[in-house]
Amino acid sequence: MSESIIKIEHLCKTFGTGDGQVKALQDVDLDIQKGEIFGIIGLSGAGKSTLVRCMNLLERPTSGTVTVDGQELTALKPKELRAARRKMSMIFQGFNLLMQRTSLENICFPLELNGLRGEKTWRKKRAMELLEIVGLPDKADAYPVQLSGGQKQRIAIARALADEPQVLLCDEATSALDPTTTQSILDLLKKINREMGVTVVVITHEMRVVEQICDRVAVLEGGVVQEQGPVSEIFSNPRTEAGRRLVMxxxxxxxxxxxxxxxxxxxxxxxxxxxxxxxxxxxxxxxxxxxxxxxxxxxxxxxxxxxxxxxxxxxxxxxxxxxxxxxxxxxxxxxxxxxx
Ligand SMILES: Nc1ncnc2c1ncn2[C@@H]1O[C@H](COP(=O)(O)OP(=O)(O)O)[C@@H](O)[C@H]1O
Ligand SMILES: [Mg+2]
CATH class of the missing domain: 3.30.70.260 (ACT domain)
Known part of the structure; x- marks a missing residue:
């Protein structure tokens, strides 16, 4: 049977107090399985980024629990939390590459931060392997300004994979890309999922992204998971108004x-x-x-x-x-x- 990798229970996140209070997430329950591609879809402001930031505790939940690979993150001490976080890495709409570093140096960066992971020559070798995986072995010495959007996202994916995460969190990773480039990045994510066994969480406002690569999807609106299930079911027969608004x-x-x-x-x-x-x-x-x-x-x-x-x-x-x-x-x- 399938095994849970990220389990979220009764998660609430509130920003601010008094009149300015925003309930960004309300009683969210999710159970993401090892090896799947899980989509979270919703319009802008639905709470998607807050939810994904709660998954690695970049954002601390107001209440509720986040359990990753059997460890309840919300209960860990700082050092244990740092170790647990290494099971997950993240890519973003804006790529977030270091502009003064080459592609290769960007990919090496997380390995440098984590001093345990070997010598410089080892890191370079690992970075070259990753450049092969993302299809850009010839861009090792290119700086981010010399790369197209799709190429930057490939470098960001390589960097995210450097420390062998179990989960790749993608927050609107293709939203700044044209349709053809989006397709090629989705194909790459699928390949990484299939060949490396990395669980992929895809956060997006774009239906076609979910439709193309996700196994299951949760519909988020107003900080509430309105419905979740296999993509074929939710997309062909949404049960909630929010689901219908998105997919119909x-x-x-x-x-x-x-x-x-x-x-x-x-x-x-x-x-x-x-x-x-x-x-x-x-x-x-x-x-x-x-x-x-x-x-x-x-x-x-x-x-x-x-x-x-x-x-x-x-x-x-x-x-x-x-x-x-x-x-x-x-x-x-x-x-x-x-x-x-
Ligand atoms: N750091 C913050 N402080 C205050 N409000 C925030 C903060 N981050 C997000 N929000 C609010 O939480 C809600 C959900 O935001 P977000 O998670 O970014 O949505 P999405 O990614 O789906 O567009 C929005 O109303 C947003 O304004
Ligand atoms: Mg967002």
Whole structure:
């Protein structure tokens, strides 16, 4: 069975006091398993960075516990905490490289800080191995200003891996990158997860990042975990309003006559090659208007959702609903909350 690597229980974090008080995290429970890629998704201000900073106790929780690899960090003495923290390292949106140091020197830096980890020649050898892993062996002597954003993040990843962490915490690590570079960094994170067995925690406001590499995801809003579960479940069938707001088509874009009833259909593994909407037109003679859609095909299965306007005619609307509900891998539910 799987084994917990980061367990968070009843975590609360409050900043400030009195009127200026901000409850950044409220009663957060998470259990991240060894070897998985776990996503935390939420809009700006949701509390994501605070949560990730609580995982390594850069931020001290107001209450609750953080247990890493069986050790309760919140109960450790400073020296023990320093040792426990070495199990985790972090990368950021802004890369945080030392500008006066070359790539190689940046990667060596955490090993220097930790005097136990060998001689200078050993450190250099280790840094060169890491440059190979991140695909930049020719950039050893380049300074950060000479690197592109994607290359800087690769160096930051190499540096984060230098001391052989068990967990890599990524706070919006691809948010400053273009889509192609984002993809290549996600591929690299996946490779590190698979080949080195490093558990990866991905904090992001970008759905597609979670969708592409995460096994499980937690939806954070207002400092509260609204729901969590396997990515395929949360993305195809979010149970909470917060989840729907993040992963479903955007209600603001929907303009329909008030007479039209709306139905949201969720694809949860329907056969992607079947043209469901046009079949309804042909078989039932009913035309459905697609108001919003956010679907994707994974393998030969369809996931995601659509919002359809039902015909004004009551009987046709009912027939269309019945038809939709009978399609395997599709659920259909009337919605009223999307029309402004
Ligand atoms: N050091 C701090 N002092 C006061 N408020 C803070 C501090 N850090 C974060 N906050 C507040 O906590 C909330 C969550 O912030 P943050 O964790 O940075 O969210 P996210 O990373 O999801 O954008 C915000 O309202 C933010 O203003
Ligand atoms: Mg943040």
């Amino acid at each position: 088509p955007n209600g603001e874009k929907i303009h329909v006559l008030p007479a039209n009833r709306l139905v949201r259909i969720v694809f949860n593994g329907a056969v992607a090659s079947e043209p469901i909407i046009s079949e309804i037109g042909i078989k039932l003679g009913i035309r459905l208007n697609i108001c919003a859609a956010d679907t994707r095909t994974i393998g030969d299965k369809a996931f995601g959702s659509m919002v359809l306007a039902l015909p004004e005619d009551e009987t046709d609307a009912a027939r269309a609903l019945i038809y939709l509900r009978e399609i395997p891998g599709v659920t259909a539910e009337e919605v009223t909350d999307l029309v402004q």
